[in-house]
Amino acid sequence: MKFKIDKSKKLSHINPEIYGHFSEHLGRCIYNGIYVGENSLIPNTNGMRNDVVEALKEIKIPVLRWPGGCFADEYHWKDGIGEKSKRKKMINTHWGGVVEDNSFGTHEFFELCEQLGCEPYVAGNLGSGTVQELAEWVEYMTFDGVSPMADLRKKNGREKPWKLKYLGIGNENWGCGGNMRPEYYADEYRRYQTYCRNFSGNELYKVACGPNADDYNWTDTLLSIVKNWHTRAISLHYYTVPTGDWSHKGSATSFDDNEYYNTIKSTLFMEEIIKNHVKIMDKHDPENKIGLIVDEWGCWYDVEEGTNPGFLYQQNSMRDAIVSAINLNIFNNHSDRVVMANLAQVVNVLQSVILTDGENMVKTPTYYVFKMFLPHQNSDLVEVECNEEKYVSEKHIPKISKSASVDSEGKVCVTISNCSLDESEKIEIDVGNVKSVCAKIINANNVTDFNEFGEDEKVTLKDYVAEIVDGKIFVEIPPCSVVSLEII
Amino acid sequence: MKIKCKKCLLAELDKDEYIENLIKYIENFPSDKKADKITYENRLEICKQCDNLTDGMCSLCGCFVELRAIKKNMYCPDVPKKW
Numbered sequence: 001m002k003f004k005i006d007k008s009k010k011l012s013h014i015n016p017e018i019y020g021h022f023s024e025h026l027g028r029c030i031y032n033g034i035y036v037g038e039n040s041l042i043p044n045t046n047g048m049r050n051d052v053v054e055a056l057k058e059i060k061i062p063v064l065r066w067p068g069g070c071f072a073d074e075y076h077w078k079d080g081i082g083e084k085s086k087r088k089k090m091i092n093t094h095w096g097g098v099v100e101d102n103s104f105g106t107h108e109f110f111e112l113c114e115q116l117g118c119e120p121y122v123a124g125n126l127g128s129g130t131v132q133e134l135a136e137w138v139e140y141m142t143f144d145g146v147s148p149m150a151d152l153r154k155k156n157g158r159e160k161p162w163k164l165k166y167l168g169i170g171n172e173n174w175g176c177g178g179n180m181r182p183e184y185y186a187d188e189y190r191r192y193q194t195y196c197r198n199f200s201g202n203e204l205y206k207v208a209c210g211p212n213a214d215d216y217n218w219t220d221t222l223l224s225i226v227k228n229w230h231t232r233a234i235s236l237h238y239y240t241v242p243t244g245d246w247s248h249k250g251s252a253t254s255f256d257d258n259e260y261y262n263t264i265k266s267t268l269f270m271e272e273i274i275k276n277h278v279k280i281m282d283k284h285d286p287e288n289k290i291g292l293i294v295d296e297w298g299c300w301y302d303v304e305e306g307t308n309p310g311f312l313y314q315q316n317s318m319r320d321a322i323v324s325a326i327n328l329n330i331f332n333n334h335s336d337r338v339v340m341a342n343l344a345q346v347v348n349v350l351q352s353v354i355l356t357d358g359e360n361m362v363k364t365p366t367y368y369v370f371k372m373f374l375p376h377q378n379s380d381l382v383e384v385e386c387n388e389e390k391y392v393s394e395k396h397i398p399k400i401s402k403s404a405s406v407d408s409e410g411k412v413c414v415t416i417s418n419c420s421l422d423e424s425e426k427i428e429i430d431v432g433n434v435k436s437v438c439a440k441i442i443n444a445n446n447v448t449d450f451n452e453f454g455e456d457e458k459v460t461l462k463d464y465v466a467e468i469v470d471g472k473i474f475v476e477i478p479p480c481s482v483v484s485l486e487i488i
Numbered sequence: 489m490k491i492k493c494k495k496c497l498l499a500e501l502d503k504d505e506y507i508e509n510l511i512k513y514i515e516n517f518p519s520d521k522k523a524d525k526i527t528y529e530n531r532l533e534i535c536k537q538c539d540n541l542t543d544g545m546c547s548l549c550g551c552f553v554e555l556r557a558i559k560k561n562m563y564c565p566d567v568p569k570k571w
Binding site for chain 2: 028041042247305307309348357358
C-alpha cells in the first residue's frame with residue numbers, strides 16, 4: 001500500500017477530549033478502583049489511589065465524565081456533600097447488597113480532576129431529578145459570591161468555586177434515563193438548560209442526550225427542536241458486542257477467529273453511524289455549531305467468571321487494542337464534528353484502561369493504545385491519500401485503519417492498525433521531506449493475550465523499526481498489530 | 489422496539505440460573521488449579537467473618553468468594569490480605 005500525506009492540508013483540529021474517559025458509580029470503577037478513602041492502606045492522596053492517578057496522568061487524560069451513565073439519572077448530588085459519616089447510605093439489593101455510602105461526591109470528583117489535571121464533565125439528572133436540583137448543583141459548583149448554594153459549598157470546606165465546562169443534561173433518556181420519546185426529551189432539555197446559568201465567568205458547554213447507536217430518528221427529531229443556542233453538542237452511545245446477542249456477548253479472553261472478526265465488523269459500524277448522524281446534523285446545523293460527543297463507547301463482553309454480573313468487570317486483550325485503535329482513528333478522521341469521546345469505563349468496568357485487584361493494578365492493552373495515540377491530542381488532522389483499499393481475505397473487512405495529524409511544530413504522527421490475524425502489510429509513506437522517524441508497536445503472540453495480575457505484561461508498547469529510503473518511509477505492519485510513526 | 493441499556497440488561501438476568509452455573513463451575517474446576525480442601529475451607533471461614541462479605545460476594549473485588557477461594561493462586565483482595 002502507498003500513503004501520501006500533505007501536512008500543509010489541515011482538515012480539522014483533534015480535540016484532546018477525543019481521548020477522554022468515563023467513570024460511573026458502578027461495580028468497582030469509583031469505589032476500590034479510583035477511590036479507596038483516606039484511611040486505606042493502599043497508597044492514596046485524599047483517598048484517590050496514587051497508582052491509578054499516576055497511570056492516568058501518563059496518558060494525559062483530558063476529560064472525565066461522572067457520575068454516570070444510568071447512575072447519573074438517579075443521582076441526587078446533595079446526598080454526596082458534607083460530613084462523610086452523615087452522608088446518605090443506600091444498599092443496592094440487586095445482586096448482592098453493595099453499599100453506596102456517597103463518600104465520593106462532588107468535592108471528591110473535583111479533587112480527582114485536579115489531581116489528574118483534566119476537565120470535569122458532569123452528567124446531570126434529568127430523568128428523576130428536578131430543574132431546581134440541577135440548577136442548584138450548577139450554582140453550588142460555580143457561583144462565586146453570596147448565594148444559598150455558594151454558602152453551602154463554603155460551609156463544606158470549599159471557598160472558591162470550581163470551573164466546570166462540560167455539563168451533560170440527562171443520560172440515555174431514550175432508555176434508563178426515563179424512556180422518553182425524542183420530542184418529550186427535547187422539550188424537557190430546553191427547560192432544564194434554561195436554568196443552568198453561567199455564573200462568575202464560568203461558561204457551560206451544555207450537552208444534550210443524543211441517539212443510541214443507529215437511532216437516526218432520535219437525532220433528526222431532537223435537532224428539529226433543540227438548536228445551537230440551546231446546546232453545544234449532542235451525545236452518541238455505541239458499544240461493540242462480538243456476538244451481537246446481548247444475552248451471550250462472548251468472553252473477553254476466550255474467543256475464536258470468527259468471533260474476533262465479528263468484533264471488528266461490529267466496531268467498524270461506528271464509522272457508518274457517525275457518518276449518518278453527521279448527515280442529519282449537517283441538515284439541521286449547516287454551520288457546524290453543534291458537536292458530536294461519543295460519550296460511551298467500547299467493547300462489552302460477558303463478565304469474568306465468578307464476578308458479580310452487575311459489576312461489568314471484564315479483562316482486556318490484544319483484540320481490545322485493535323478495537324480501540326480503529327475507533328480512535330475513526331474519531332480523529334471525523335474530528336470536524338466529533339469533539340469528544342469517552343471510553344467506557346476508565347477503571348474495572350467494561351473496556352477499561354486500568355484494572356485493579358486489591359492493592360495491585362494492571363495497565364490493559366487499551367491503555368497502551370491511548371499512550372501510543374498521545375501525539376494526536378491537540379494536533380490537526382491531515383488527509384492520508386491511499387492508493388488502494390485492502391480487505392481481510394474472504395471476510396470483506398477493511399484490513400488497515402489509519403489517521404494522521406500534524407502538531408504545532410510540524411511533527412507528523414501516523415497511527416495504523418492491521419486487523420488481519422495472518423497477513424502483514426507493507427506500507428510506503430510519502431510525507432515530503434523526512435529527516436527522521438520514530439516507530440512504536442503494540443502486538444502480542446496471540447490475539448487472546450492479556451495482561452494478568454502478578455505476571456509480566458504480554459501486551460505493551462514497544463519500539464519498532466521503519467526505514468527511510470529516498471525520502472520515503474517504508475514500514476511493515478505485522479498481523480494483528482497497531483503501529484505509530486512520529487515523523488520529523 | 490425496547491431499547492436496552494446497562495440497567496435493564498441486569499434486571500433481565502436470571503439470578504438463580506447464574507448461581508447454579510457458578511456452583512457447577514466450582515465443582516468442575518480443574519484439579520491442578522484448585523486449592524486443597526483444607527485451604528479452601530479455611531479461606532471461606534475467614535470470608536464468613538469479614539464485613540466485606542454480602543450475599544456470597546466480596547465487595548472489595550466483586551467476586552463470589554467461593555469461586556475466588558477455590559483458585560490455588562488467588563489471594564484475599566484486602567490490604568493487608570486476610571488469606
